[in-house]
Amino acid sequence: MAALPKRIIKETERLVSDPVPGITAIPSEENLRYFEVTIEGPSSSPYAEGEFKLELYLPDDYPMCAPKVRFLTRIYHPNIDKLGRICLDVLKDNWSPALQIRTVLLSIQALLGAPNPDDPLANDVAEDWKKDEKRAIEVAREWTAKYAVKS
Amino acid sequence: MGNVPAKESPPNSGGRSRSSTYSGSGGGPFGPNGSSSSARRNTTSSAYHQSGGFLNGIANANDKRSKKTEEKDRLHRKHLLGLIVRYTENVDGGYLAPFGTYKSNLDYNCDIVRGLIMKRRLAPFYTPLQDFDESWTNEELIVILNQLPLHSIETAYSNEEEEDDIDNHKIHKSTNFYRRQEQKAKLKELMLQMKQIQKEEENKYLEIKSSSSVGQRSVELSSNDLLLRLYRNATECPICFLYYPENMNISRCCLQPICTECFVQIKRLDAHPPHDEEHNSRTNNDSEDLPHTLISEPAHCPYCASSEFGVTYEPSLDICTGFGGIKPGKFRSVDESNDDAIASSSTSPSPVSPRKAVKPRRKSSLAINTPGVISIDMIRPDWEAKLASARNKLARKAATASAIHASNLIMNADEDSYSPSDSRRNVGSSALSNVEQRMIEEALRLSLLDEEERRAKERREERK
Numbered sequence: 384m385a386a387l388p389k390r391i392i393k394e395t396e397r398l399v400s401d402p403v404p405g406i407t408a409i410p411s412e413e414n415l416r417y418f419e420v421t422i423e424g425p426s427s428s429p430y431a432e433g434e435f436k437l438e439l440y441l442p443d444d445y446p447m448c449a450p451k452v453r454f455l456t457r458i459y460h461p462n463i464d465k466l467g468r469i470c471l472d473v474l475k476d477n478w479s480p481a482l483q484i485r486t487v488l489l490s491i492q493a494l495l496g497a498p499n500p501d502d503p504l505a506n507d508v509a510e511d512w513k514k515d516e517k518r519a520i521e522v523a524r525e526w527t528a529k530y531a532v533k534s
Numbered sequence: 535m536g537n538v539p540a541k542e543s544p545p546n547s548g549g550r551s552r553s554s555t556y557s558g559s560g561g562g563p564f565g566p567n568g569s570s571s572s573a574r575r576n577t578t579s580s581a582y583h584q585s586g587g588f589l590n591g592i593a594n595a596n597d598k599r600s601k602k603t604e605e606k607d608r609l610h611r612k613h614l615l616g617l618i619v620r621y622t623e624n625v626d627g628g629y630l631a632p633f634g635t636y637k638s639n640l641d642y643n644c645d646i647v648r649g650l651i652m653k654r655r656l657a658p659f660y661t662p663l664q665d666f667d668e669s670w671t672n673e674e675l676i677v678i679l680n681q682l683p684l685h686s687i688e689t690a691y692s693n694e695e696e697e698d699d700i701d702n703h704k705i706h707k708s709t710n711f712y713r714r715q716e717q718k719a720k721l722k723e724l725m726l727q728m729k730q731i732q733k734e735e736e737n738k739y740l741e742i743k744s745s746s747s748v749g750q751r752s753v754e755l756s757s758n759d760l761l762l763r764l765y766r767n768a769t770e771c772p773i774c775f776l777y778y779p780e781n782m783n784i785s786r787c788c789l790q791p792i793c794t795e796c797f798v799q800i801k802r803l804d805a806h807p808p809h810d811e812e813h814n815s816r817t818n819n820d821s822e823d824l825p826h827t828l829i830s831e832p833a834h835c836p837y838c839a840s841s842e843f844g845v846t847y848e849p850s851l852d853i854c855t856g857f858g859g860i861k862p863g864k865f866r867s868v869d870e871s872n873d874d875a876i877a878s879s880s881t882s883p884s885p886v887s888p889r890k891a892v893k894p895r896r897k898s899s900l901a902i903n904t905p906g907v908i909s910i911d912m913i914r915p916d917w918e919a920k921l922a923s924a925r926n927k928l929a930r931k932a933a934t935a936s937a938i939h940a941s942n943l944i945m946n947a948d949e950d951s952y953s954p955s956d957s958r959r960n961v962g963s964s965a966l967s968n969v970e971q972r973m974i975e976e977a978l979r980l981s982l983l984d985e986e987e988r989r990a991k992e993r994r995e996e997r998k
């Protein structure tokens with residue numbers, strides 16, 4: 384495996400030396416491009432008190448390409464589908480090489496605080512959300528209590 | 535990130551250990567469309583072969599193709615040679631080709647970028663420092679700088695695992711498969727040659743460095759004064775996190791620095807349909823997109839997301855070495871006392887001459903068409919031709935799809951015509967004429983697209 388680019392090394396170091404509150408990202412020992420991530424649900428959201436596991440992978444073209452991020456913990460959210468894939472502009476066309484692992488994870492945390500059923504990935508969840516928001520939020524809360532248990 | 539038409543699954547995405555979920559043949563959660571485009575291409579070619587008429591003049595076409603391939607190979611080779619870093623080709627202590635931080639995507643026009651660097655309109659490709667510490671003494675800094683290679687050869691030419699060819703799993707391999715294998719072997723050989731050329735350059739550089747340390751330093755190498763002048767206040771590039779001479783390219787919009795190696799990585803997105811909602815589950819396949827509506831947007835600024843990214847560069851007035859200037863070894867800093875500091879074995883970091891002749895930096899943003907602004911499209915003038923060819927490719931795909939659709943309609947129409955009812959027979963024949971009409975329209979559209987592509991190519995040729 385080719386040497387790790389300086390940028391990835393420095394980002395990793397800075398994630399450790401200056402961690403983001405409510406977010407952890409630990410590189411895997413066997414592949415330093417692969418991170419095990421946890422994100423705490425924002426306090427004012429139905430995901431509060433939950434701790435969500437994600438995986439993050441830096442492709443060969445990173446930072447010219449966005450990191451690949453996916454939820455491992457099940458989550459009831461209109462912009463996150465059953466496979467944990469996330470609908471977030473900065474992970475797609477709006478990615479910029481000036482963004483970092485840190486900023487991406489903060490954007491994902493913000494998405495938990497502000498679900499957007501009008502731009503859905505999980506269509507069924509989005510429909511529930513639009514039909515009966517109160518009920519949807521309740522389901523999200525139930526799923527959080529059931530699956531996103533702090534370890 | 536599916537649903538981007540005309541985009542191949544990335545090469546070099548060989549998965550390792552736990553990352554394997556993300557790569558491979560498209561089964562993973564991140565690649566639902568994976569290699570389906572090549573699968574479609576195969577279907578297309580077999581459809582052509584079955585339909586008899588296309589067999590005429592195939593020998594002729596082959597001849598044409600091999601000439602075309604030869605020309606393509608020649609241009610590719612020329613491009614790769616333009617990416618070789620040679621210490622004899624230097625401008626203000628930097629080079630005309632990238633250090634090799636990024637191994638792929640070096641698809642910019644080498645002649646244009648080399649020209650811009652020689653004219654001092656774009657910062658040269660400086661050798662980056664992986665780390666930098668202001669407390670280093672001048673002597674320490676010089677030692678570190680002298681150890682740097684010309685090129686990060688192992689990163690740039692690293693041999694990646696080969697991409698799995700979809701036909702490897704088939705019993706009957708298509709002719710395309712063998713052609714692809716042949717191309718791959720040719721490419722591999724070419725890359726080995728380039729690696730060898732770069733290695734030889736590196737050896738020449740090492741030789742001149744080691745022979746000059748005995749007696750006096752060769753004038754072909756940057757003088758210690760030049761090295762200190764450039765790197766004493768090295769600055770981190772916000773994208774690659776490497777350290778460069780502080781006088782970097784500046785974004786036209788938000789005045790942020792960017793090294794040239796990162797600048798040439800910024801590019802337009804691949805051509806895509808105008809309302810590209812990647813995420814929504816589009817059930818129609820992309821052959822139903824209208825080819826002429828494919829668009830290609832100018833690259834955005836990585837810092838402020840303004841459209842049409844561009845940079846300016848203002849060369850330091852006190853440095854003019856290499857092309858169009860004095861030998862890099864002849865450079866002496868303006869401050870004479872600084873010179874002595876280097877010659878003597880003083881260990882304290884001596885401050886850089888305060889009388890640096892640097893023009894005051896630009897204070898406001900500039901429009902993309904301001905003279906002096908270097909845009910992404912300027913270094914990749916082939917973007918129009920690429921868009922035309924993406925449209926063309928999609929159009930061909932659509933044509934095949936509608937031909938298949940049409941033949942289905944004809945068969946249906948035939949069946950219909952056996953129906954006893956006269957009215958239904960009419961429906962059948964009108965369907966048939968509909969089909970003919972559509973096929974004529976399709977042919978017309980294709981020839982228009984061909985024409986468009988040809989014109990774009992001509993324009994490109996004229997610019998050369």
Ligand SMILES: [Zn+2]
Binds near residue numbers: 773
């Ligand atoms: Zn850079």
Ligand SMILES: [Zn+2]
Binds near residue numbers: 785786787789836838
């Ligand atoms: Zn900007």
